[in-house]
Structures are given as structure tokens and as C-alpha cells.
Amino acid sequence: MSSIGTGYDLSVSTYSPDGRLFQVEYANKAVEAAGVAVGIRCSDGIVLGVERLLHSKLLVKGGNRRIQSVDEHVGLATAGLLADGKHLATRLRDEAYNFRDTYNAPATVQILSDRLSGYVQAYTCYGSVRPFGVSSLVAGVDKTGPRLFCVEPSGVFYGYRACAIGKGKALAKTELEKLIAKEADGGEAITCREAIDEIARIIYLVHDDNKDKDFELEMTWVSTETGGKHRAVPGELQAEAEAKAKAALEEGMEED
Amino acid sequence: MNHHPAAWGQPLTAHQQFDMYSTNPMGMSAPRSAHSHGPVQNTQWPLVTGTSVIGIKYEGGVMLAADNLASYGSLARFRDIERLHALGTHTILGVAGDMSDFQYLKKELDGLLREEETLTLTDAHPPLSPNNLYTFLANLFYARRNKINPLWNACLVGGWDFKKDESFLGYVDLLGTTYTAPTLATGFGAHIAQPLLREAYEAKAGVDLEGRPGADGRLLTAEEAEAVIDDCMKVLYYRDARSINKYQVARVTKDGVSISESKSSETEWMYAEGLRGYGGQTQ
Numbered sequence: 001m002s003s004i005g006t007g008y009d010l011s012v013s014t015y016s017p018d019g020r021l022f023q024v025e026y027a028n029k030a031v032e033a034a035g036v037a038v039g040i041r042c043s044d045g046i047v048l049g050v051e052r053l054l055h056s057k058l059l060v061k062g063g064n065r066r067i068q069s070v071d072e073h074v075g076l077a078t079a080g081l082l083a084d085g086k087h088l089a090t091r092l093r094d095e096a097y098n099f100r101d102t103y104n105a106p107a108t109v110q111i112l113s114d115r116l117s118g119y120v121q122a123y124t125c126y127g128s129v130r131p132f133g134v135s136s137l138v139a140g141v142d143k144t145g146p147r148l149f150c151v152e153p154s155g156v157f158y159g160y161r162a163c164a165i166g167k168g169k170a171l172a173k174t175e176l177e178k179l180i181a182k183e184a185d186g187g188e189a190i191t192c193r194e195a196i197d198e199i200a201r202i203i204y205l206v207h208d209d210n211k212d213k214d215f216e217l218e219m220t221w222v223s224t225e226t227g228g229k230h231r232a233v234p235g236e237l238q239a240e241a242e243a244k245a246k247a248a249l250e251e252g253m254e255e256d
Numbered sequence: 257m258n259h260h261p262a263a264w265g266q267p268l269t270a271h272q273q274f275d276m277y278s279t280n281p282m283g284m285s286a287p288r289s290a291h292s293h294g295p296v297q298n299t300q301w302p303l304v305t306g307t308s309v310i311g312i313k314y315e316g317g318v319m320l321a322a323d324n325l326a327s328y329g330s331l332a333r334f335r336d337i338e339r340l341h342a343l344g345t346h347t348i349l350g351v352a353g354d355m356s357d358f359q360y361l362k363k364e365l366d367g368l369l370r371e372e373e374t375l376t377l378t379d380a381h382p383p384l385s386p387n388n389l390y391t392f393l394a395n396l397f398y399a400r401r402n403k404i405n406p407l408w409n410a411c412l413v414g415g416w417d418f419k420k421d422e423s424f425l426g427y428v429d430l431l432g433t434t435y436t437a438p439t440l441a442t443g444f445g446a447h448i449a450q451p452l453l454r455e456a457y458e459a460k461a462g463v464d465l466e467g468r469p470g471a472d473g474r475l476l477t478a479e480e481a482e483a484v485i486d487d488c489m490k491v492l493y494y495r496d497a498r499s500i501n502k503y504q505v506a507r508v509t510k511d512g513v514s515i516s517e518s519k520s521s522e523t524e525w526m527y528a529e530g531l532r533g534y535g536g537q538t539q
Contacts, residue, residue, distance in 0.1 A: 069374035093374060097367060104363075220377070232377060 013127035023131055024124055027080075027153035030133030034079040035215060036166040036206050037066070038199050039137040040176070041148040043189040045223030046139040047233070048077040049199035051166070051207055052216045067220045071096035073140045074109055075220050075230040079166035080134030080153075088136055092116050109140040109147035113157045121155025135165040140230065141222045161189075168206035175202045192223040196233055200241035204249050217242055302354035302408040304328050306339045307498040308445025309350035310488050311412045311425050312453050313438045314481035315474060317509035318414040318423035320350040321485045323493070324518055325500040332500060340506045342513040344369050346416045347386040348506045349393075352442040353409035353430065361407065364396075365389065386415025386424040386508075390434075398432025406430040410442035416508050423508065438475075441488075444496045449488035456484040478507070490521035 008014055009022030016022060035051035050066045067077045068089040076092060078085030095115040099107035107115075116138060123131045136151045150165060151157040161180045164172035179198055183189040190198070196219060203217055219233040219241075233241075309322040326334040334355075341349045341362055349365070351358040372384055384392075390413040400406050410429040417424045426436040438461070439453035461475045476484065485505055493501045501523060506515040 065378045067377070069377045072370055072373055075377075093371070097371065100367065100370075230374075230377070 011127040012124050012129070012131055021124060021154070024154045027131040027133045028135075031080040031135045031153065031165060032167060032169070034081075034134075034166045035066075035212075036164055036168050036172055036203060037077040037079045037135075037137055038162070038164045038172055038176070038202055039077060039139045039148045039150075039160070040162040040179070040195040040199060041139075041146045041160065041189065042192045042195045042223070044146075045141055045192045045221055045226075045228075046075075046146045046148055047192050047195040047199055047219065047221045047223075048075050048137060048139055049196075049203055050077050050079075050218040051203045052218050053212060054214045054216060057214075062216065065218055067218055069230045070112060070138070071100075071106060071140070072229050073106060073142060073222060074112060075139050075222060077137040077139070077220075078134045080132070084132045084134045085136070088116065088120070088132060088134060091119055092138070106142065108142040108144060109138055109149060110142075110144070110159070112140075113138045113149035113151055113159075117151045117155050117157040120151055120153065124153075124155055137163060137165065139222065141228050146222070164202070167212075168208070172202050172206050175205065192221050192225065193237070196221070196237055197241045197244055200238070200245040201248050204242070204245040205252075298405040299354075299408060302357070304333060304355045305498070306337065306352050306355055306358070307496055308441055308443045308449060308492055309339065309352050309410070309412045310441040310445045310449045310453065310485065310492075311350065311414050311439065312457060312476070312481050312484060313423045313425055314476045314478055316423075317416065317478065317507050318348075318425050319478075319481050319485055320348055320412055320414045320506045321489055321503055322350045322352070323489065323499050323501075323503040325498070325502070326355045327498045330497065335500060335502065336518075338504065338515075340504055340515050342506075342515065343389055343415075344383055345512050346418075346508055347384075347389050348414045348508050348513050348515070349389075350412040350414070350442075350506070351409050352411070352445075354407070357407040357409050361393075361409065361411075365392075368392070385419065386413060386417055386426075389413060389415070390424070390426045390428065394428045394432060394434045397428055397430060401430060401432050412440055412442060414506070414508050416510055418510075444498070445488070445492055448492055448495050452488050452491065453484060456480070486521065490523065493521060493523065 008016035012021055012023040035053040037050045039046060039048045048067050052066050067075055070076050070089060070092045076089050092112055096107050096112060116136065120132050123129050131153045133153065135153065138149045138151060140147060148160050148163060149157050150160055150163045161183060162176040164176060179190065199219060200217060207215055219238055220230060221233050222228060222230045304326050306326055309320060311318060311320040320340055322339040324336055325332055326337040337355060339351050343349050343365055393411060393413065397407060408430050413426045415424045425438065425440055426434060427440045428434045439450060439457050441450040457476065460471050461473060482505060489503050493499050501520045502518045504516050504518050506513065
């Protein structure tokens with residue numbers, strides 16, 4: 001145990017003298033140990049991508065997915081403890097159902113993120129519970145357009161043009177910054193189809209072949225092509241993007 | 257009887273006599289909390305109602321039809337109500353009876369389907385089949401009837417069953433009564449349309465076909481089935497005082513659900529000129 005936290009890291013109901021909650025910071029460590037998850041807000045929808053690390057060669061191919069659907073128009077990609085991620089998805093599904101029941105309308109992505117953040121934050125207030133070891137990308141298309149939010153273990157949530165969480169998020173974020181520079185300068189946002197290629201490229205770039213286990217790329221999108229529904233990216237589109245990503249990676253190596 | 261204190265010692269009005277077994281005073285509903293031990297009254301009759309729904313199986317699919325009217329008593333109140341509702345990709349629901357209960361059903365079933373849909377990304381289970389949805393509805397109706405608070409409807413469920421590779425058609429009503437048959441009709445349609453549907457169906461596909469021209473044991477074609485459905489809707493319009501001449505036809509095949517635009521039958525009322533004893537004619 002690190003000597004800094006000693007005495008102040010046993011419970012989330014105790015601050016350290018300099019005003020930190022060590023348990024929440026440790027929860028962030030759990031997030032940083034997980035395979036990267038990337039989300040991009042595009043002109044015509046949103047795309048989510050996840051590097052699903054395979055801890056065994058015996059796992060079913062394409063199974064145990066990490067991106068889940070919350071409502072027909074909203075997806076949730078989590079990085080961190082998978083079981084916590086599943087629990088949050090279930091909770092958020094209930095919130096989406098409840099919202100529809102009450103207002104007879106689909107919930108916006110912002111409202112769902114807000115509800116999720118409130119739930120996550122409550123787990124940072126009591127000594128009897130542990131904070132969630134996941135950061136979540138909540139992404140979807142609602143009446144306000146494509147939206148992307150990231151909810152952190154502390155309960156804060158921010159809206160993003162593009163976001164990355166998990167292992168290697170720093171490298172992924174610099175790549176994303178280059179990508180959205182055009183949009184930030186008042187230009188056109190990239191399209192979903194472009195974003196699929198970019199996410200595949202970024203995840204292959206971030207993945208460390210020497211240190212990490214094998215991985216499977218997992219991608220979903222909500223776009224005009226899916227009729228505003230959250231769907232897995234079609235196999236051929238993803239295969240194409242992966243082929244391009246591998247080619248780009250090899251090209252990069254030759255340059256080095 | 258009116259047990260409200262305000263009514264004690266008062267003579268019964270004409271309305272109260274009519275309302276003999278109503279336990280509630282006018283304009284008040286019984287409190288339903290555990291503290292009150294008063295009697296509770298649930299729905300006693302449907303208010304805004306839809307009339308018959310009819311359905312028939314044909315070669316490669318199933319067809320349902322219902323008109324666009326929601327009546328308020330005998331008043332033709334709402335004339336553009338759609339009583340055929342698609343449930344997912346391969347099931348259609350046609351509902352007669354109370355329209356607010358139908359709206360509740362739609363909301364409930366759409367919620368169920370949406371929840372199933374959200375789970376398919378992480379759990380690749382097959383979508384709910386027509387039979388699954390029919391069973392769900394039957395259980396729901398039966399449970400509500402046992403609570404003595406029924407959903408006041410009679411429904412037809414049509415769909416395509418991929419497992420058996422054939423069409424599905426089932427009936428379920430407010431009592432939780434269920435049955436399936438190749439031709440079905442609810443309410444007044446069960447008296448007027450069902451014989452016509454059966455006749456057409458059996459003439460081609462039924463038992464005891466010997467000596468019947470055109471009978472080959474196969475189901476009606478889509479065109480033949482639609483002709484029968486159109487004929488039934490016309491007869492229903494002639495005979496059923498709660499119908500209007502505006503209806504939709506839905507088909508479910510392997511390829512999915514399609515619900516037609518509203519259409520009308522050609523009708524002939526000239527014979528009414530010759531009738532005596534009704535309306536404003538002077539002899």
C-alpha cells in the first residue's frame with residue numbers, strides 16, 4: 001500500500017488532509033488498467049470502439065462484449081471492472097425505461113449521463129460502499145443530435161467531441177485532438193464512416209503488442225445509416241477498417 | 257347502492273336506481289389505500305371502443321384487417337384510429353374493445369420489445385417470436401382478469417413463425433381465453449365475417465375437399481385472401497353499426513410486416529330506397 005494514502009484510504013467517507021478521496025483515485029487506477037475505449041461524435045452520429053483484451057485463448061470469438069445498449073438510441077462503452085460496467089448498464093437501462101414510462105419520450109443522452117453520474121457519485125459518499133471501478137462513455141443520437149459523455153468514478157461527467165478512456169488514453173487523446181482540430185476550427189465534423197477507420201487505427205496504435213495480451217476490436221455506432229439505432233458496426237465495414245489500421249501501423253513502423 | 261353519507265335518507269334519483277350496484281357516489285372514486293375497507297370498483301365496461309378485427313392465414317403469410325373507427329358508445333367519435341400495430345419485425349397485433357387499454361398494451365409491449373432489443377447486442381438471443389408475444393399477452397390478460405380488473409379487449413395476433421416456417425394466428429380476449437385457428441375474427445366479426453372466412457379457406461385448403469372445384473389442399477394466395485378480407489370488411493360495414501367504411505389490411509410474411517394505407521369498399525345503398533318503415537319517408 002502506498003505510504004501517502006496510509007490511514008486515509010480505507011474508506012470513501014474520509015478525506016485525506018489535502019482534500020482527496022483516495023478510494024476514488026484507486027478506482028481510476030482500475031480504469032487505467034483496462035483496454036482502451038474510444039468514442040467520437042460525428043456529423044451524422046456517434047461511433048464507439050473498444051479494445052477488448054483477451055485473457056485466454058479459450059474465450060469464444062466475438063463474445064463477452066464490452067459495449068452495451070442502454071436504449072435503442074444510446075450505447076454505453078465502459079473501461080474498468082467489467083462486472084461494474086454491466087451493473088451500470090443495467091441501472092441505466094432501468095433509468096431509460098423509467099424515463100419513457102414517465103414522459104412517453106426517449107431520454108436524451110445528457111439526461112441519461114446525468115442520472116448515471118448521480119448514481120456513481122452516491123457510491124463516493126458512504127463508508128459502506130466502494131466506488132465503481134469504471135469510466136463510462138455514454139453515446140447516442142437524440143432530439144438534440146449526436147451526443148457523447150464520459151462519466152468518471154468520482155461521478156463527474158463531461159460532454160466531449162471525442163473521448164478516450166482506459167489504458168493508453170493519453171496517446172489516444174492526442175490522436176483524437178488532431179482529428180477534431182478541423183471541427184474545432186469551425187470546419188465540418190468527420191462522418192461516422194471516417195470515424196470507424198480512425199477509431200480502428202487509434203486502437204491498433206495504442207495497443208502495445210509486447211506488453212498486452214491479444215485483443216479483439218469491438219465497434220458500435222448510432223448513425224443515419226442505422227436509422228438512429230445503436231447497432232454493432234457491420235462485419236465488412238469493421239474488417240475493412242481493421243485492415244487499414246494494420247497497414248497504417250506497419251507503415252508507421254517502417255518510418256521509425 | 258349509493259352509500260355516501262350525503263345520500264343517506266334521500267330518495268333514490270332515477271340515475272341512482274339505474275346505477276343500483278355502483279358502489280361509488282357520482283364523481284368520486286373509492287380510495288384504494290389499505291386504511292379504507294370500502295369496496296373497490298374496477299372497469300365495468302369499455303368506453304371508447306373499436307369493433308371487429310379479422311384475420312386469415314394464406315400461402316406464405318397471414319393477413320389481418322380492422323377499420324379505423326373508435327366509437328364512444330354509438331357515436332362515431334374518432335375516425336382515424338389505427339388498430340393494427342406492428343410488434344417488432346414479424347408480428348402484428350389487431351385490437352378490438354377499449355382503445356385506452358389498447359394504448360396501454362402498445363406501450364407495455366413496445367417497452368418489452370425495446371428492452372429485448374437493447375439486450376441483443378451483448379446477449380445474442382433470437383428475437384421474440386409471434387408465439388412468445390401471444391403467450392405474453394395471454395398471461396397478461398389472464399392475470400388481469402384474475403385481479404378482477406381486466407383489460408377490455410379482444411386481440412388477434414398474427415405473425416411469421418421461423419421455427420415452424422409457417423404463419424401464426426391466435427386470439428386472446430379479456431378473460432384470458434385463447435385459441436388459434438387459420439381464420440379468426442373478434443366480436444361482431446365472429447358472427448358475420450368468420451363464416452365467410454372459413455368458407456373461403458375451407459373451399460381450398462380445408463378437409464372434405466372432394467368434388468369442390470379449385471380445392472387442392474393448399475392455402476389461399478395473397479390475392480385471394482385479400483379479396484376475402486375486402487369482402488368481409490364490406491359485409492361488416494353493411495351490418496355492423498359500430499363500423500366505418502375505412503379500414504387497413506396488414507400482412508406478415510417471411511419478409512416482415514406491412515400495413516396498408518386506409519381504404520374503402522364500394523357500397524350500394526340504393527335498395528334502401530325501397531324499404532318502408534324507417535327514416536323520413538312518407539308512404
